[in-house]
C-alpha cells in the first residue's frame with residue numbers, strides 16, 4: 001500500500017474548483033520551505049519513515065493556507081494529514097486546528113491515542129467523567145495555545161462559550177484550520193443531522209480560515225455535495241484508488257435457519273481463520289448478543305458482542321479485549337468500527353447485508369489494514385433486504401423519521417447492495433469501485449473475488465419477456481384474488497406451476513406455470529430485479545394478532561420498458 005519513498009510522489013491530481021479544468025503539473029513538495037520541519041515531525045514525533053501517497057501534498061497544501069479535499073480508502077492514513085500540520089510552526093497557518101468529528105467515541109479514542117504518543121491533543125465535548133486531563137475548555141479559557149482540538153459539530157456551532165473562544169483565537173490570528181473528518185456524513189446516513197449539514201457556516205463566519213475535508217468513502221456526487229456544503233474554495237483535491245487489493249470478496253446465500261447460518265459462519269472461521277481476529281456484523285442488538293453467545297457456547301469460539309445499547313464500561317471492556325487480542329471475534333452492529341485502527345483484522349463477515357454500498361465498503365475496509373490478505377464474506381438473503389426496507393420506511397423512532405425524499409434515497413442505496421449481492425457473474429471489485437465512480441479492469445482482480453473464481457465464462461441472457469410475463473401474471477392474480485393481497489410465495493408458486501388446493505384459484509390464468517422450466521434462483525433474481533426497478537412493490541399489512549404480511553403488487557407497469565434498455 002505504501003509508495004516506496006518520499007521522492008516518488010505523484011503530481012497533484014487536480015487543483016482548482018470543480019468548474020476549473022484539472023491542471024496536471026509536477027510540484028516538488030520536498031522543495032517547500034516547510035519540508036524540513038514536516039519530515040522532522042514525521043520521523044521524530046510519529047516515528048514513521050516515509051509518507052504514503054498524497055499525504056505530503058495534503059500537508060503542504062494546508063500549511064499553504066489552501067482548502068483540501070482528501071479522499072483515501074479506510075486505513076489509508078488520513079489522520080496524519082491534519083495531525084502533522086497541526087504541530088508545525090512553519091507554514092502560513094498558526095495556532096489551533098479544530099478537528100470536527102461525528103462521534104464522541106471516535107474523539108475519545110483519537111485523543112487518548114495521540115496523548116499516549118506525547119502529542120498535545122485535547123477534546124472539546126460535553127464530558128461527564130471527572131477526568132479532565134484531556135479537556136480543552138479550561139486551557140483555552142486560560143489562553144493556553146493548543147495545537148489540536150477535537151470537537152463535534154454540535155459543540156462547535158451550538159455553544160456560545162466555544163464561539164467566544166473561536167472568535168478570540170481568530171482575532172489573535174491563532175485559528176489555524178478546520179478539519180471535517182468523516183466528511184461523508186454530510187451527505188450520508190444523517191443528512192438531516194442539522195449540525196453536520198450546517199458546517200457551511202464555518203466558511204461564512206471565518207472566510208479566510210482553511211478547511212480540510214477528509215473521507216474514506218464518497219462517490220462523485222457525494223464529493224460535490226461535500227464541497228458545496230462546506231463551501232470549499234478552489235480545494236486541492238487528492239484522491240486515491242479505492243481498490244483494496246488484499247481483500248477477498250465473497251457473497252454467500254444466507255441459510256434461512258439461524259442454526260445453519262451459525263454453523264456456516266463457525267465452520268468458515270474454524271477452517272480458514274482459527275485464532276484470527278475478525279468482525280461479524282449483524283443488523284440488530286439482540287442478534288449481536290445471541291450470535292456472540294451461541295458462537296461461544298455451541299462452537300467454543302472467542303466471541304463478544306458490541307452495540308450502541310450497551311453501557312459505557314461493557315462497551316469499553318469488549319472493545320479493549322478485542323483490540324488487544326483477549327477476545328478474537330467481535331459481533332457488532334454498525335455502531336462498531338469508526339475509528340478502530342486494528343491492523344490485523346483477518347475477516348469481516350456480514351451476517352446481514354449492509355444498508356448501502358458506502359457502509360459495506362467502510363465495514364469490509366476494517367479488514368486487512370496491515371495490507372495482508374483478508375476475507376470479506378457477505379451472507380445475502382432477499383428477506384433481509386425486505387426487513388431493512390421496512391425498517392427504513394417505518395423507523396422505530398418516528399420522531400426522528402427522515403423526510404420522504406431521504407427515505408427514497410436510502411431505499412435506492414439499499415437497492416445498490418441488493419444488485420451487488422445478487423449478481424453472480426460480474427467481478428465484485430468492479431462493482432464496488434464503480435460505486436465510487438472508479439473504473440477498474442476485472443483482469444486486475446486476479447481472482448480475488450468469488451465471481452472471478454467461478455469456472456467458465458459469463459453468459460449474458462435477456463429475460464425481458466419472462467419479466468413481462470411475470471408482471472402480467474401478478475396483475476391477473478390481483479384481479480381475480482379474493483384474498484387481501486398476493487403473498488410473494490403464492491406468486492412464485494403460481495408462476496412455477498405448483499399443484500394443489502392453495503393455488504387452485506389461479507390455475508386457469510394464462511401465466512400459470514409459465515416459469516416451470518426456470519431455475520428457482522433465476523425466478524428469485526427476476527422478482528428481485530422487478531422489485532428494485534420499482535415495477536413490483538410490496539405492501540405490508542399487520543393483522544389483528546400483530547403478525548405482519550408482505551403482499552406483492554405491480555407498482556409501475558410503464559417502467560417495464562426499462563428492463564429492455
Ligand SMILES: Nc1ncnc2c1ncn2[C@@H]1O[C@H](COP(=O)(O)OP(=O)(O)OP(=O)(O)O)[C@@H](O)[C@H]1O
Pocket residue numbers: 002048049050051052055072073074075076077078079080215216338339340341369
Ligand atoms: N506514512 C505512513 N507510514 C506508515 N503507516 C502510516 C502512515 N500514515 C498512516 N499510517 C498508519 O496507517 C494506519 C491507518 O491510519 P489512519 O487511522 O489515519 O487511517 P484512516 O485513513 O483515518 O482510516 P479510517 O478512515 O478507517 O479511520 C494507522 O495505523 C497509521 O499509523
